Amino acid sequence: LPRAPLSVTVRQRSGAKRLATSAEVSRAAGSVVPCRSAVTGHRASCSHYTRDQSRETDSLSRLFGSVETTAKRVSVGPPSLTNSDIMFVKIHAPWDTLCKYAEQMNIRMPFRKKCYFTDWKKKTMGSRFQLRFRQLKSWLPRNPMKLDKEALPDLEETDCYTAPFSRARMHHFTINNRETFFSNSTRSRIVHHVLQRTKYEDGKSKMGINRLLGNSTYEAAFPPHEGSYKSRHPIKTHGAQNHRHLLYERWARWGIWYKYQPLDLIRRYFGEKIGLYFAWLGWYTGMLIPAALVGLFVFLYGLFTMDSSQVSKEICEANTTIMCPMCEGNCSSWTLSDSCVYAKVTHLFDNGGTVFFAIFMAIWATVFLEFWKRRRAELTYDWDLIDWEEEEEELRPQFEAKYSRKERVNPISGKPEPFQPFTDKLSRLMVSVSGIFFMISLVLTAVFAVVVFRLIAMEKFASFQWEFVKKNWQFATSGTGVCINFMIIMSLNVVYEKVAYLLTNLEHPRTESEWENSFALKMFLFQFVNLNSSTFYIAFFLGRFAGRPGDYNKLFNRWRMEECHPSGCLIDLCLQMGVIMVLKQIWNNFMELRKPKMLLQNWWSRRKMKRAGEQNNSKEQLPQWDRDWNLQPMNAHGLVDEYLEMVLQFGFTTIFVAAFPLAPLLALLNNIIEIRLDAYKFVSQWRRPMPARATDIGIWHGVLEGIGVVAVITNAFVIAITSDYIPRFVYAFKYGPCVDKGYRDLGGTGYSGAMTRMGVRFRTVSVTEASWYVTIVQHLVFGIKTFIAHMIPDMPKDLCDRMRREKYLMQEMVYEAELEHLQKERKKNGKRYHHEWP
Numbered sequence: 001l002p003r004a005p006l007s008v009t010v011r012q013r014s015g016a017k018r019l020a021t022s023a024e025v026s027r028a029a030g031s032v033v034p035c036r037s038a039v040t041g042h043r044a045s046c047s048h049y050t051r052d053q054s055r056e057t058d059s060l061s062r063l064f065g066s067v068e069t070t071a072k073r074v075s076v077g078p079p080s081l082t083n084s085d086i087m088f089v090k091i092h093a094p095w096d097t098l099c100k101y102a103e104q105m106n107i108r109m110p111f112r113k114k115c116y117f118t119d120w121k122k123k124t125m126g127s128r129f130q131l132r133f134r135q136l137k138s139w140l141p142r143n144p145m146k147l148d149k150e151a152l153p154d155l156e157e158t159d160c161y162t163a164p165f166s167r168a169r170m171h172h173f174t175i176n177n178r179e180t181f182f183s184n185s186t187r188s189r190i191v192h193h194v195l196q197r198t199k200y201e202d203g204k205s206k207m208g209i210n211r212l213l214g215n216s217t218y219e220a221a222f223p224p225h226e227g228s229y230k231s232r233h234p235i236k237t238h239g240a241q242n243h244r245h246l247l248y249e250r251w252a253r254w255g256i257w258y259k260y261q262p263l264d265l266i267r268r269y270f271g272e273k274i275g276l277y278f279a280w281l282g283w284y285t286g287m288l289i290p291a292a293l294v295g296l297f298v299f300l301y302g303l304f305t306m307d308s309s310q311v312s313k314e315i316c317e318a319n320t321t322i323m324c325p326m327c328e329g330n331c332s333s334w335t336l337s338d339s340c341v342y343a344k345v346t347h348l349f350d351n352g353g354t355v356f357f358a359i360f361m362a363i364w365a366t367v368f369l370e371f372w373k374r375r376r377a378e379l380t381y382d383w384d385l386i387d388w389e390e391e392e393e394e395l396r397p398q399f400e401a402k403y404s405r406k407e408r409v410n411p412i413s414g415k416p417e418p419f420q421p422f423t424d425k426l427s428r429l430m431v432s433v434s435g436i437f438f439m440i441s442l443v444l445t446a447v448f449a450v451v452v453f454r455l456i457a458m459e460k461f462a463s464f465q466w467e468f469v470k471k472n473w474q475f476a477t478s479g480t481g482v483c484i485n486f487m488i489i490m491s492l493n494v495v496y497e498k499v500a501y502l503l504t505n506l507e508h509p510r511t512e513s514e515w516e517n518s519f520a521l522k523m524f525l526f527q528f529v530n531l532n533s534s535t536f537y538i539a540f541f542l543g544r545f546a547g548r549p550g551d552y553n554k555l556f557n558r559w560r561m562e563e564c565h566p567s568g569c570l571i572d573l574c575l576q577m578g579v580i581m582v583l584k585q586i587w588n589n590f591m592e593l594r595k596p597k598m599l600l601q602n603w604w605s606r607r608k609m610k611r612a613g614e615q616n617n618s619k620e621q622l623p624q625w626d627r628d629w630n631l632q633p634m635n636a637h638g639l640v641d642e643y644l645e646m647v648l649q650f651g652f653t654t655i656f657v658a659a660f661p662l663a664p665l666l667a668l669l670n671n672i673i674e675i676r677l678d679a680y681k682f683v684s685q686w687r688r689p690m691p692a693r694a695t696d697i698g699i700w701h702g703v704l705e706g707i708g709v710v711a712v713i714t715n716a717f718v719i720a721i722t723s724d725y726i727p728r729f730v731y732a733f734k735y736g737p738c739v740d741k742g743y744r745d746l747g748g749t750g751y752s753g754a755m756t757r758m759g760v761r762f763r764t765v766s767v768t769e770a771s772w773y774v775t776i777v778q779h780l781v782f783g784i785k786t787f788i789a790h791m792i793p794d795m796p797k798d799l800c801d802r803m804r805r806e807k808y809l810m811q812e813m814v815y816e817a818e819l820e821h822l823q824k825e826r827k828k829n830g831k832r833y834h835h836e837w838p
Helices: 035-044 051-071 095-104 117-124 127-139 184-196 209-214 243-252 263-270 272-304 310-316 336-349 353-382 397-402 422-462 467-471 473-507 512-540 570-590 595-616 624-629 640-654 663-685 699-722 725-735 767-791 797-828
Strands: 008-010 073-079 087-092 108-110 162-164 218-221 407-409 416-418
Touching: 087 624, 095 184, 184 209, 184 263, 209 218, 209 397, 243 263, 243 663, 263 272, 272 336, 272 353, 272 640, 272 663, 310 336, 336 473, 336 570, 353 640, 353 699, 353 767, 353 797, 397 416, 422 467, 422 473, 422 512, 467 473, 473 512, 473 570, 512 570, 512 640, 512 699, 570 640, 570 663, 570 699, 640 663, 640 699, 699 767
Parallel strands: none
Antiparallel strands: 008 218, 073 087, 108 162, 407 416
């Protein structure tokens, strides 16, 4: 099977046969059929073409005729065995073409001489210390999370220095085998680079495979996988058949969920952009481990001290304290002791560890981002991305079609290109912003509908005939409200995606990266507001407008406003976060494989391929490009959906974490599944995406920093306003250490039913005192975050030294290699040579 990396599919109109072209870089030489002849013959056999169809075929012929001239070899494969209307055209890029475009694209390749930074560094350190450290390390048990070195191939480019490829100095590079010198991902990028810059018609904008994909001339463009991801023989005894098989066995298989990811192999197979995503996801998952442990400790502290809480004790012992009815209809009065379980559960999340954990998570978010910068710097160095500059992107076909009449000179390329006037751009941006605010108002309307539902449900459950539901009306009201809210959230998310897509296209972004950033920002704003608006209501507004006995506030003069439990509102916030987070993660994992539709389509495709093999009575398997054609393409938004899911989870883990300390633990468990699920999807369920380069996670880093700032503010307000811990602490500081005793003593109010949360002693803390706490905590945490950010450099000092030494050694190696080459040439020609720079 060809181990090549690019496929393209063409479609023609009016019932004519579709021509699927597969452009791939093949390492094996073979017979070549000129693409121009194949296309011309195909067109001649279809005499019913219209003029537009003829133009499409001419464009196809001219495109591959140009590619044939550039890449030297083009061949047309047989029709697809699963669909006779599909044919595959294969483009073979020979060695000279690869070298030519590798030099033009400034691709860094392994240099000839290997010289490790650690060689000289070890000599400068004490040998006695090194020996003792190695002995101590040998006594320790082996880390089970590390991958076996024997199970992974030796990746040459990670073991030596690299330099921009140059044909003039080809003898400097480590070329042991021409077939393996350029990796498959590099070959894919080179062929895609050629196809993007090949004209198919006369005209300024008649260039590139992407434009033909955009006008539906082509069906698809994808690099073929390297072979099957499964084998009949075990990998331990027979080894891996290909890199895809190796990735499945050492990365995508569920049995190795506890192992580190083979990032170098992921980068080699899928490219740097996807490799960087999995590196960030793995780093985020690893950083969740200490946060999950601390959150679990805080939860256990609340569990062990639950029975010793003075507030819970007095609520559970209040058998004679009569509370006001929850509604004015069929509701009856109830005793305070009926909410004993509710009070004890509240103490699980509202205790002395709450403040500590909120501050810890605010600092954790900063440490996570700062250390990710360091990790990213190491990866960009190891993957030769330090000096990489992003190429000038092509304009989107939609942008060119819209603004083709107005042009200006590109300051970078110096060529004229379509230009969008400022007034047009501003007007479209204003329409887009108006659409965003309209959708946010729709979210607030949905939250208001949920609030009305909670008011109605509260009265119904408080007057329910079933005693169990009547006794636990708080749980019933909150639980049903959260479930209804979750269904509304997931329904609106579908609408938001379509609206974000429409508004982004309305703006007419200039390039694909601008389109992706604009779409990602809109999706984040929509889903963040949709996911957290009801949580903000429960945290800061629930129970604030209930009124008092005899003067209750009513919505529409009909439904009495909802009150918090006598022990606080934090349990409602905790229940809201816990249910939504768990349900959303379960739903996302269920839909991760692009909905059940993907599984059904892949199953149906495998069934068709099996039937095709039986009909042909052939023992040979289908070609790899035919198998990949029957897989599902990667979603049109690229990695936006993957990043968006994790960023929203990061918000849930940090913003209201004071109310739900188990959030990091749930996120950790979900991410362990997420990594293997994404790996399985990329390796087995999706076509191989086009390898792309990137140096960072893009716009998402700024979003994560913004969430970290919002988390400090919201957690401070949650502790001061929603939680009862700080009011109790302030009251104890002012009036004495025995404040918790006599929690139910209302100072002789007469009727105990008049008790509300504002009536207990520690609730006499004023709003001014609470605001002072918020201000102090916010400034303290922000100061610590700023100090940590300045103390942790973005690039490790060791890495800086390695980069400086590499620069020095590269100059020395170039001089030595050039001198050695010149001496050999002069000696071969029988000329005298001198030790000078050539």
